[in-house]
Amino acid sequence: MTRSRDPASALPPARDTAPPEAGAAAPRGLAADALAGLSGSPKRLSSKYFYDDRGSRLFERIMRLPSYYPTRVEAAMLRRHARDLLDALDTGGSPIEMLELGSGDGRKTLALCRAWLKAGAELVYRPMDISAQALDQLSARMARQLPALAVHPLCGDYFQTWPIPSARRRQVALFLGSNLGNFTDEEARRFLRRVRAHLRRGDSLLLGLDLRKDPHTVLAAYDDPEGVTAAFNLNLLRRLNRELGMDFDLDRFRHYASYCPLQGVARSFLVSQARQTVRSALLRREFHFGAGEFIYTEQSQKYERAGVEAMAADTGFELRAWFEDPALPYALVACRATG
Ligand SMILES: C[S@@+](CC[C@H](N)C(=O)[O-])C[C@H]1O[C@@H](n2cnc3c(N)ncnc32)[C@H](O)[C@@H]1O
Known part of the structure; x- marks a missing residue:
């Protein structure tokens, strides 16, 4: 680690205010x-x-680092498999509400949305994040680069908030960036059960998961x-x-x-x-x-396929498709909410 240079120095100065008074x-x-x-x-x-405004900006810089492979690999896979994923989710032509949990700046999802719109899907994109700053950036990017897409951001904690599903839309929940891996196995199962409880039968979950690879x-x-x-x-x-x-x-x-x-x-x-x-x-x-x-x-x-399959089955999901990058093992996993 280089400690002589502050990597955050390119960012505007942190607005460290005076300490709040006790009881504030x-x-x-x-x-x-x-x-x-x-x-x-x-x-x-x-x-x-981690994700206050400054943390969100630092994470955007992490995603651009040569050594931080997950973003690069996942972005390429989302572009490559966008149509396959839509087919695997088998929404039967129903309008889709894509609910992205912890969307961040949504940069990777843009390619997926573009491909699904191109494929004729009737799509509403609902990014959800605790960072208002990340959602503002995302909305500006989508308005600029994909104005045809209906974007309804939701600022909140995905442990506490879930949008009321529309009767005419299939919900597709996205949890990308291998964020599931930030949970322990028990927490991950609890989280997936919670997601499953919100989804209706036939709705879907799309996971991006980092797989085991060279420890270096x-x-x-x-x-x-x-x-x-x-x-x-x-x-x-x-x-x-x-x-x-x-x-x-x-x-x-x-x-x-x-x-x-x-x-x-x-x-x-x-x-x-x-x-x-x-x-x-x-x-x-x-x-x-x-x-x-x-x-x-x-x-x-970092996951292995057998473990993911077991976890999906155990939390009320059926694994519909598994796309894997063989060069730098990473998986996009399409799951269907079962009965
Ligand atoms: C590691 S970033 C990943 C962003 C994006 N999914 C990606 O793959 O690039 C995690 C994001 O999840 C958000 N987040 C973390 N915990 C959350 C929670 N409990 N509810 C909603 N958003 C959360 C953070 O603000 C951050 O934007």
């Missing part, structure tokens, strides 16, 4: 999760908090020499400083990434470089760190 309102989820996560052992923070390739994707992933990970502490009135010194924590080929899991951590105490004005708490103690911030599961 903060997002309830973040406050409760940070309190529990930083009080436990090992310390943990959920990867869903995987590790490089989470530990780029440019240090953008490190800045993205550390931005989580910047967010806690801003939103929970904490006093993390970012120079006293360091990004660490690992990949375990036995489990097929990449993990990211923030490691305390010294013994230190961090305070939160809003939580009215102190958190102690030993030298070398870490906060576990993200996991990224």
Whole structure:
């Protein structure tokens, strides 16, 4: 990791405001999760908090890094298999509501939407994300590059929100970018069951999943020499400083990434470089760190086909099609909600 240059320096300065006063309102989820996560052992923070405005912009830079293969591979596969996917979902010509969970800036989905419109599908695109900034970017891009597409963004948490389905449209839920891999196996199953509970029989789910491959390739994707992933990970502490009135010194924590080929899991951590105490004005708490103690911030599961098939069957889905990139193993998986 290059630590001499701040990879976020190309971004506008972070708007770190004065720490909120104790008792001021903060997002309830973040406050409760940070309190529990930083009080436990090992310390943990959920990867869903990466995506404030600055985090979303840093993630866009990660997606353009040469070492971050998932975006590149998935984008090419979506272009290549767009028609095959539409056929596999077998919507019987019904109008489609494409609901993308955690859409980000929707760059990859644009090609899919374009191909489906070209194929004559009557399509409404409903990107859902907790980042308003990502949705604004997405809407501007779609309006510019695919004005024929009806786009209805929904800013919210996919654990709490789901649009009321239209009686005349088939819902196709998209969960791309191997985001499922950020969940543990148990969480992933719970998430898929939740998605299944919202879908009606005959609706579909389209997953983009990273597969097991050379451990060096995987590790490089989470530990780029440019240090953008490190800045993205550390931005989580910047967010806690801003939103929970904490006093993390970012120079006293360091990004660490690992990949375990036995489990097929990449993990990211923030490691305390010294013994230190961090305070939160809003939580009215102190958190102690030993030298070398870490906060576990993200996991990224790499999958095998048999495991995905079992998980789909176990959560109320039937696997309809599996497209795989053989050069850099990655899968697009079309599933149908079963009875
Ligand atoms: C890793 S990015 C992937 C974006 C896009 N799916 C892709 O493949 O490029 C994850 C996105 O999910 C969003 N996200 C994370 N947790 C979420 C949640 N609970 N509800 C809605 N969106 C969420 C983030 O804001 C971010 O834009």
